[in-house]
Amino acid sequence: MRSLLTTTLLILSIYSNAQKNPTTTELVMSMSQRSLVMPGYLPDLKALIARQAYEFWKEGNVEPYVSHLNVYQALYEANKYLGYDSVRNMAYNQVGMHSNTVTSVVFGSDPNFYYSSSTDGKVLKWDLTSPRSIPETIYESDKIVQSIEMSNDGKVLMAILYQEGLALISTEKNPHEDIKVLEDPQPVQTATFIPGERKYLTVAKSGELILKGFNTKSEQVGKTALKINQLKVDEQDGTIYAGTEEGVLEAWEKPYQVKESPIEDIMENWRQQSYFGYKLGSFSINCLDISPSGDILAIGRDRGDIVLWDIPKKQLIRIISGHQSTVTDIQFNPKGDLLLTTSRDGTARIWDLTDSRKLPIILDDHDEWVFTGSFNPSGTQVITGGGDEYIRTWPVDPSYLAFRICAMINRNLTQEEWDEFVGRDIPYSMTCSD
Structure with a gap:
């Protein structure tokens, strides 16, 4: 291979x-x-x-x-x-396909079902126990779905639309009556849910970080002059982490205070009130994930490497190299001992974080860039999707x-x-x- x-x-x-x-x-x-x-x-x-x-x-x-x-x-x-x-020219682990690039896959509260989004404007619901069954279309738009996020309780799915706003989609047959906001038309760079709260965080095109709720008033909690690719909110203390196109890791700690963060003085004034920024290099930070223990932030970069960041100490742990192109998605398994990464080099990789000498498992059956990957809730399987329009499943354990x-x-x-x-x-x- x-x-x-x-x-x-x-x-x-x-x-x-x-x-x-x-x-x-x-x-x-x-x-x-x-x-x-x-x-x-x-x-x-x-x-x-x-x-x-x-x-x-x-x-x-x-x-x-x-x-x-x-x-x-x-x-x-x-x-x-x-x-x-x-007949269909499909290998055993090819689940099915969108009509265009698969941009994101996430699991909900039921471990037997997962959701995928695509540049074809659709969000599909798949049955993991019946891989070849026809998926349910739960959202359809004439706009590109940039990515999807799932609320902690698995009841609401957020579809982030490229150069547009976002849609909030109930994953339940009978949605709660208090969920009234189904579409947010304000254009965003990216967005995410706030863990444990019925709120979500958006980054406006002009750089404002805005906290919104289903029944609460919007609140600006920060501001940036940088282009943000992904947000991640720490479940333990509410710190907002942002991966930027300029290679800067930004963070806003509670209590949030609106603070401008211009690129020219980040290193000179790297900690001001609740804000800090750390320049990791000139390579774009595309994806972030926080370990289940809450002490490690995994950072995927355009360089093709992964940066492991010590959250309590606010310092670099180590850099993992291996991909030949941009890292597009990153996720810890539920135990926190494995790390899944996907890349434009056409592979997904599973890294053993307990031993740096151990080679990663390389999953390279996609014919195009791999944009997204996710462990199932038990950590026994990996789901991937990419530019070849296919979704694939992979067992983690060779047994x-x-x-x-x-x-x-x-x-x-x-x-x-x-x-x-x-x-x-x-x-x-x-x-x-x-």
């Missing part, structure tokens, strides 16, 4: 020097690569080799920093050819992919296949023994 070229070359050099009796790590990586290069018209063999590599990997005594990536990629590629829909292989194939490797693809010196065992 294109994103594994460097790793593959390294692995092949290891194989060429391997002894007759390879280590378990060498065996796992060799079989993973054999599965990856196996043609798709031999789906059973391709899948069984990947599953057997997984079995050896699962037994342990394997070098952890490379092999997990190879095992996942082999299992995933094998699964693509099992149950492939040749699901391994299980699916044996559920769909009614045979094991023959002795001859074992000798060729595993090794004559390794005792035969059934790959799918259950």
